[in-house]
Amino acid sequence: MKRIFLLFVATLTAVHSFAQTDANMGIIPAPVSIKKNNGTFELDKTVTLISNEIANAKTADLLNAFIVTKGGFALREAKSATVGQKSIILTSAGAEKLPAEGYLINISPTQIKVTGTGAGLFYAAQSLMQLMPEKKNDKITIQTAEINDYPRFKYRGMHLDVGRHFFPVSFVKKYIDLMAQYKLNNFHWHLTEDQGWRIEIKKYPKLTSVGSSRNGTIIGNYPGTGGTDNEVYKGFYTQEEVKQVVAYAASKFINVVPEIEMPGHSSAAIAAYPELSAFPDKDTFIGEKTPWSGDRKGKQVQQTWGVFDDVYVPTENTFKFLENVLDEVLVLFPSKYIHIGGDESPKEYWKQSAFCQQFIKDNNLKDEHGLQSYFIQRIEKYLNSKGRSIIGWDEILEGGLAPNATVMSWRGEQGGIEAAKQNHDVIMTPGSAGLYFDHKQSISTDEPLTIGGLAPYTKSYAYDPVPKELSADQQKHVIGVQANIWTEYMETPAKVEYMILPRIFSLSEIAWSQVARKDVKNFTEERVPLHLTRIDKTSTNYWVPTPIGQNEKVLNGENITIDLKAPMAGSKIFYTLDGYRPSETATEYTSSFKVIVPQGQKKTLKTIVITPSGKRSVVTETILNNGAPDVKTK
Numbered sequence: 001m002k003r004i005f006l007l008f009v010a011t012l013t014a015v016h017s018f019a020q021t022d023a024n025m026g027i028i029p030a031p032v033s034i035k036k037n038n039g040t041f042e043l044d045k046t047v048t049l050i051s052n053e054i055a056n057a058k059t060a061d062l063l064n065a066f067i068v069t070k071g072g073f074a075l076r077e078a079k080s081a082t083v084g085q086k087s088i089i090l091t092s093a094g095a096e097k098l099p100a101e102g103y104l105i106n107i108s109p110t111q112i113k114v115t116g117t118g119a120g121l122f123y124a125a126q127s128l129m130q131l132m133p134e135k136k137n138d139k140i141t142i143q144t145a146e147i148n149d150y151p152r153f154k155y156r157g158m159h160l161d162v163g164r165h166f167f168p169v170s171f172v173k174k175y176i177d178l179m180a181q182y183k184l185n186n187f188h189w190h191l192t193e194d195q196g197w198r199i200e201i202k203k204y205p206k207l208t209s210v211g212s213s214r215n216g217t218i219i220g221n222y223p224g225t226g227g228t229d230n231e232v233y234k235g236f237y238t239q240e241e242v243k244q245v246v247a248y249a250a251s252k253f254i255n256v257v258p259e260i261e262m263p264g265h266s267s268a269a270i271a272a273y274p275e276l277s278a279f280p281d282k283d284t285f286i287g288e289k290t291p292w293s294g295d296r297k298g299k300q301v302q303q304t305w306g307v308f309d310d311v312y313v314p315t316e317n318t319f320k321f322l323e324n325v326l327d328e329v330l331v332l333f334p335s336k337y338i339h340i341g342g343d344e345s346p347k348e349y350w351k352q353s354a355f356c357q358q359f360i361k362d363n364n365l366k367d368e369h370g371l372q373s374y375f376i377q378r379i380e381k382y383l384n385s386k387g388r389s390i391i392g393w394d395e396i397l398e399g400g401l402a403p404n405a406t407v408m409s410w411r412g413e414q415g416g417i418e419a420a421k422q423n424h425d426v427i428m429t430p431g432s433a434g435l436y437f438d439h440k441q442s443i444s445t446d447e448p449l450t451i452g453g454l455a456p457y458t459k460s461y462a463y464d465p466v467p468k469e470l471s472a473d474q475q476k477h478v479i480g481v482q483a484n485i486w487t488e489y490m491e492t493p494a495k496v497e498y499m500i501l502p503r504i505f506s507l508s509e510i511a512w513s514q515v516a517r518k519d520v521k522n523f524t525e526e527r528v529p530l531h532l533t534r535i536d537k538t539s540t541n542y543w544v545p546t547p548i549g550q551n552e553k554v555l556n557g558e559n560i561t562i563d564l565k566a567p568m569a570g571s572k573i574f575y576t577l578d579g580y581r582p583s584e585t586a587t588e589y590t591s592s593f594k595v596i597v598p599q600g601q602k603k604t605l606k607t608i609v610i611t612p613s614g615k616r617s618v619v620t621e622t623i624l625n626n627g628a629p630d631v632k633t634k
């Protein structure tokens with residue numbers, strides 16, 4: 001009798017352990033509220049999927065396709081429920097009372113009712129798919145609960161630079177899929193750069209026949225020791241492909257914001273049409289910092305990174321060119337927002353140019369910064385006349401903000417704060433707050449080549465996009481948050497995936513979840529591990545977290561306890577104390593242990609995490625110090 005009872009308890013524990021431990025039921029981003037109830041909904045092949053609104057059919061299909069993968073069975077779809085039939089109901093009835101993009105999920109033992117419209121219903125499906133545990137005996141056992149959810153910010157963005165490196169449509173779609181799973185709704189597509197123009201413009205074929213191709217790429221870290229690989233690197237999206245991407249994104253409730261950079265970062269366009277430069281006959285300037293002195297005859301698409309002096313000259317010809325380019329862009333992108341760049345535009349060529357100096361005088365501008373402001377405002381006027389609004393990087397504040405512009409604050413928060421104080425909308429994307437996903441994720445020397453900086457996913461998670469120093473009214477101008485993925489050092493999709501996962505989870509949560517729902521322990525110890533464990537079973541690459549409980553700080557003492565936790569289900573930690581690099585040949589960590597460090601000495605704990613699929617974390621080193629003369633303790 002006792003044995004049977006124990007068995008019963010053990011089974012119950014196994015079924016419920018996942019739902020019991022995590023207050024967020026495994027959902028990223030954390031919903032506004034989750035109330036767990038007693039009991040479970042047993043999802044098996046007898047359940048009917050009811051969706052009686054045409055607009056919801058795609059979401060119903062999405063959910064059913066997921067259940068096929070997760071449970072090994074498809075649900076019968078029907079228009080209405082029969083009495084006593086277990087069902088999942090998708091409905092928009094009552095959704096008009098919900099906040100924008102909001103949804104409700106009510107899970108009872110006999111029914112899962114999902115309420116929402118459009119994006120809201122789609123996000124409900126994402127949450128429902130995330131909260132489903134693994135199947136057992138052909139059933140998925142779901143904890144009963146009531147979930148109420150809606151976003152904190154209306155703009156939740158991820159950017160992708162396809163100028164420095166080009167990524168095929170198939171990968172762009174995968175990127176969009178990831179964004180959608182985490183309730184991000186704006187894909188900022190950075191399409192033009194010094195190193196490549198990536199969008200077909202029919203009126204200006206040289207933008208792609210010349211501007212999308214460079215004769216080499218700098219080797220290693222900029223400015224480097226000189227030299228490029230001398231390989232032609234090229235790629236662009238046809239207008240047909242752009243349309244495909246925009247439609248694909250729309251089907252996942254993602255708006256695509258195209259960025260057409262101006263007046264700087266425009267070497268590729270200038271290489272195609274040198275008359276867009278103040279000095280059309282001057283050979284390419286490749287930057288003060290670049291020791292390499294190769295191919296610079298005529299105008300070149302840049303082969304190295306950085307910022308370049310050769311920017312658009314503000315002639316009528318240039319403005320006509322930009323208007324014509326934008327006309328084609330507007331047909332392809334229904335987005336209200338068009339990003340016009342505006343960042344890192346040196347004033348040197350404008351200072352040297354007699355035309356620009358005369359232009360400044362004729363238009364009563366103060367200086368070159370006034371000219372930058374004139375440039376942006378003129379383009380804004382054009383786009384406003386077409387019913388669109390501009391977004392610009394925070395340099396567009398210099399010399400006076402265009403009247404209706406939204407500012408993307410990247411050089412810290414100050415630009416955003418200033419713009420909000422001027423009653424302009426703001427999107428926060430400060431590099432200093434962990435939102436530049438091109439920065440490295442740990443200080444380990446195992447990290448691959450990056451631009452530098454340090455942005456572990458916990459740093460991104462800690463950021464609150466609303467600056468405290470803004471008044472309540474000014475805070476309303478912070479319409480959202482974005483992470484940027486600059487690809488100077490990301491040549492492959494696998495590297496992009498490594499750089500965005502798991503940081504996209506942090507972005508998702510700071511963009512969607514209420515501040516009060518933030519819980520770093522629950523996030524790092526429950527939900528990040530759960531999501532990465534799922535991703536580990538796929539072909540998607542990611543950054544494997546280091547052991548929970550370990551950091552690179554020095555631990556001081558004679559008798560030091562090492563207490564670690566594997567960062568993902570099924571992952572193993574191996575360690576060494578002998579200075580060697582750990583691998584699966586090292587000691588496996590199974591429980592906490594003590595290390596004795598003799599007086600005046602130190603030891604180095606080196607760990608590595610190996611996941612079920614064989615992926616490896618970087619090696620993390622912790623100095624265990626007992627007064628060793630060469631260890632700094634402060």
Ligand code: ACM
Pocket residue numbers: 343344393410
């Ligand atoms: C930027 O990172 N140059 C916006």
